[in-house]
Structures are given as C-alpha cells and as structure tokens.
Amino acid sequence: MxxxxxxxxxxxxxxxxxxxxxxxxIERLTDPEAIRPLLEGQRAYAAYALAYxxxxxxxxxxxxxxxxxxxQAIVAHTRSGxxxxxxxxxxxxxxxxxxxxxxxxxxxxxxxxxxxxxxxxRHFVLSRxxxxxxxxxxxxxxxxxxxxxxxxxxxxxxAVNALQRADGFAFYSAAVLDxxxxxxxxxxxxxxxxxxxxxVAPSQGLALVGNVMTxxxxxxxxxxxxxxxxxxxxxxxxxPDVLLTVSTKNQAAIRIYERLGYREKCRLIESGARRKDMLxxxxxxxxxxxxxxxxxxxxxxxxxxxxxxxxxxxGQ
Numbered sequence: 001m002x003x004x005x006x007x008x009x010x011x012x013x014x015x016x017x018x019x020x021x022x023x024x025x026i027e028r029l030t031d032p033e034a035i036r037p038l039l040e041g042q043r044a045y046a047a048y049a050l051a052y053x054x055x056x057x058x059x060x061x062x063x064x065x066x067x068x069x070x071x072q073a074i075v076a077h078t079r080s081g082x083x084x085x086x087x088x089x090x091x092x093x094x095x096x097x098x099x100x101x102x103x104x105x106x107x108x109x110x111x112x113x114x115x116x117x118x119x120x121x122r123h124f125v126l127s128r129x130x131x132x133x134x135x136x137x138x139x140x141x142x143x144x145x146x147x148x149x150x151x152x153x154x155x156x157x158x159a160v161n162a163l164q165r166a167d168g169f170a171f172y173s174a175a176v177l178d179x180x181x182x183x184x185x186x187x188x189x190x191x192x193x194x195x196x197x198x199x200v201a202p203s204q205g206l207a208l209v210g211n212v213m214t215x216x217x218x219x220x221x222x223x224x225x226x227x228x229x230x231x232x233x234x235x236x237x238x239x240p241d242v243l244l245t246v247s248t249k250n251q252a253a254i255r256i257y258e259r260l261g262y263r264e265k266c267r268l269i270e271s272g273a274r275r276k277d278m279l280x281x282x283x284x285x286x287x288x289x290x291x292x293x294x295x296x297x298x299x300x301x302x303x304x305x306x307x308x309x310x311x312x313x314x315g316q
Contacts, residue, residue, distance in 0.1 A: 024068035024097035026290065026299040032058055038065075038074055042089060044134050044265035047208055047243050048111060049076040049087040051201035066090075066098040066301070073097075077104040081176040082198065082211075086110040086273065092119050097301040099123045101287050103275050110273040117269060127272035128247070133254065134266045136243045139236050141261035147226035151234075152182035152194060159184070159191040166215055181207070183230035185223040190215075193223035195231045202238040209235070209244040212253075225256045232260060245270050 029035050032053040039046040039053075052061040062077045073090030075098050086108045088095050096119045103123055112120045114131060121129065152160060154174040160182070161171045176182075182196035196211040209231055214224040228244075235242045244262065246253050277283055290299035 021302045022069055022093070024066045024094055024301045024303065025294065026064060026066045026098055026101060026301060027297060029063035029065050029074070035063055035074075039089065042266075043206075043241070044136055044243060045111075045113065045268055046087065046089055047134070047206050047241070048078075048085065048199060049074075049089070050204050051199040051206060051208065052076060052078050054201040054203050057199070057201065062102075064098055064102045066094040068094055068097065070094055075099065075102055075104075077102070077108075080199070081173055081179055082109075084108045088112050088116055088120075092116055093303065095119050096122065097303055100301055101283055101290055101299060103277065103280070103283055106275045106278065106280070108273050108275075110269075110271055112269040112271075114267055114269060120269065120273070123277070124273040124275055126269070127274075129269060129271060130247065130249065131267045132245050132247050132270045133264050134243060134245050134268055135254075135257055135262040136241060136265045137232060137236075137257075137260065137262045138240060138242075141263065142232060142236060143259065143261045144233055145222065145225045145229035145260060147185065147222060147229075149183040149185045149193075149227050149230035152177050152184045152191075152196075154178055156184065156191070160194065163191050163194060163213060163215055167213060169213070181231055181234050182211075183227050183234070185227050187218065192218040193227045195224065195227035197231065197235070200235065200239065205239055206241040206243065207235040207239040209242060212244075224253075225260065228256070229260055 036053055039050050043050065052058060060079045064075045066073050070093040071091030073088065073094035076087045078085045084105045086104050092115055095116055099119065110124065117129060120126060154177055157172065157174040157177060164171060180197040181200060182194060184191045184194040186192065193214040195209060198208040198210040200207040209228060212224055212228055232242055244257065246257060287299060290301050293300035
C-alpha cells in the first residue's frame with residue numbers, strides 16, 4: 001500500500017470511529033427486591049440508596065437504570081425532611097446517558113463515585129468536589145465516649161435551630177427530629193453540640209450518622225464526640241452497620257470517629273449539587289426524543305462513543 005493510501009485509511013478510519021454511536025437503554029426500576037442485588041456489592045458506598053429500600057421509605061424514592069455496551073448505571077432520587085438527595089452507581093458513561101434524561105431537581109445533595117466526577121461536573125455545579133471518607137462502625141468495634149448526652153425531640157427544635165443559626169446553617173423542621181435519631185449535649189440550658197442521622201433503615205440493617213455540629217465557642221472539649229457516641233450507641237441497637245461520611249480534609253473529625261471505632265470503608269464525593277440545566281428543558285426534550293426511539297416504558301439515549309480515553313462529549 002502506498003503512503004498516501006495508508007494516510008487516507010488512517011484519516012477515514014479515525015473519522016469513522018469518531019462517528020460511532022453508543023446506545024443506552026434506560027428504564028425505571030420499581031421492585032425493591034430487584035434493586036437490592038444491584039447495590040449490595042457496594043454496600044458501604046450505596047448505604048443511603050439501600051436505606052430507601054426500607055418499605056416506609058421506598059415510596060419517597062425514584063430509581064432509574066441505564067445499560068449498554070460499556071456497562072450499566074443506576075440513579076436513585078430520594079426525598080426526606082432534610083431535602084432531596086441523589087446517589088449514583090455504576091459505569092461513568094452509562095451514568096452520563098442516564099443523567100442526561102433524569103438529573104432530578106435543580107438542587108440536591110449528591111453522592112458520586114470518585115470516577116463519576118467528570119460526569120457530575122458536566123451536569124451539576126458541586127459545592128464540595130473533593131473526596132470524602134465513608135466510615136463504618138459495628139457493635140464489635142464501637143468504643144463509646146465518656147459523657148452525657150440526651151435524646152433530642154420535637155420540643156427541642158428551638159435549641160437545635162439556635163445552634164444551627166450560630167454556625168450559619170439552615171433551619172430544621174421539628175419533623176426531622178421525630179423521623180431521625182438526634183442526641184445533644186447541654187451546658188446548663190444551652191445546646192452546645194449535637195449529632196443526628198441522614199437515614200435509619202433497620203430492615204436493611206444500616207443507618208447513616210450526620211448533622212454533627214458543635215458551637216464554635218465550645219469546640220475542643222469533646223462535646224461533638226459525646227453526641228456522636230450517643231447516636232451511634234442507639235443506632236447499633238437496631239442496625240448492625242452504622243456509617244458516616246467525613247471530608248478527607250477534616251483530620252480532627254476523622255481522629256474522633258476513629259477513637260469511637262469507625263473505620264474507613266471507601267472514598268466518595270458527597271456534595272451539594274446544583275443542576276446546570278436550570279429549567280430542566282434540555283432533559284425534558286431529551287426524554288421525549290429518547291421515548292420515541294424505544295418501546296413503551298423504556299428510553300434510548302445515543303452517545304458519541306468514548307475514544308482515546310475521553311469522556312463522551314455529545315449525545316441526545
């Protein structure tokens with residue numbers, strides 16, 4: 001073959017490869033028992049999503065799956081008194097296809113795998129894109145802190161919101177205290193530290209600790225550790241796996257959790273997320289087109305095939 005022929009073959013071959021398209025079939029998942037096996041392989045990472053398989057919580061969730069040549073991905077959109085949340089699992093390219101159609105509400109609290117960061121930032125503005133640790137404790141590893149905390153109830157909402165306000169955080173509704181497990185440490189009549197939960201799912205055997213906070217004037221005295229210990233102790237009575245998430249930058253908190261018996265299980269991205277498609281119009285139009293391509297109850301997304309290690313840049 002002459003040199004010019006080889007050059008033509010290389011050029012046209014590259015163009016043909018660039019034009020290759022990859023199809024992903026997307027469908028809604030509605031059976032908790034069919035969803036569970038898709039998550040259990042990443043139990044620590046997928047804990048929040050698994051919790052929403054709890055019968056009382058499942059009606060407040062929406063599940064979508066994409067599958068194609070590169071693999072599959074799952075998205076769970078959930079709702080609670082703390083607001084909407086998003087959990088993503090699976091192959092990044094399949095996730096890209098899925099998020100194009102079902103990004104969820106404009107504002108959400110998202111959990112992404114580390115290899116999902118490029119896709120996440122394509123569709124969302126993240127408030128905290130750096131990695132976090134997902135840590136876990138069991139009855140065997142738990143080492144309680146010494147000190148007194150008490151359960152926070154609906155009637156404590158004023159004290160809780162005063163603590164929130166002191167550090168510039170959003171207000172809670174009283175229902176959040178009823179639905180979760182919250183404990184607080186008081187100095188006199190002032191609530192100076194608290195810890196609570198993002199979700200509690202005894203039938204799934206897990207709970208996620210969160211909303212840990214200490215008033216700035218009372219830090220360094222162990223109050224946050226006492227509150228977290230009290231919540232952990234109560235959760236372990238009904239949930240064998242108790243987990244929490246902490247930024248890799250927060251070494252002081254990591255040391256506190258390690259003293260309580262928590263151990264790193266995986267790394268992830270946990271962040272507030274603002275959808276870039278502000279009005280959701282692009283996703284709506286893509287869903288209409290995707291449904292025209294597929295049989296009833298399904299959607300088909302066509303993406304530019306990934307080449308030379310680059311993420312897909314186009315698609316419908």
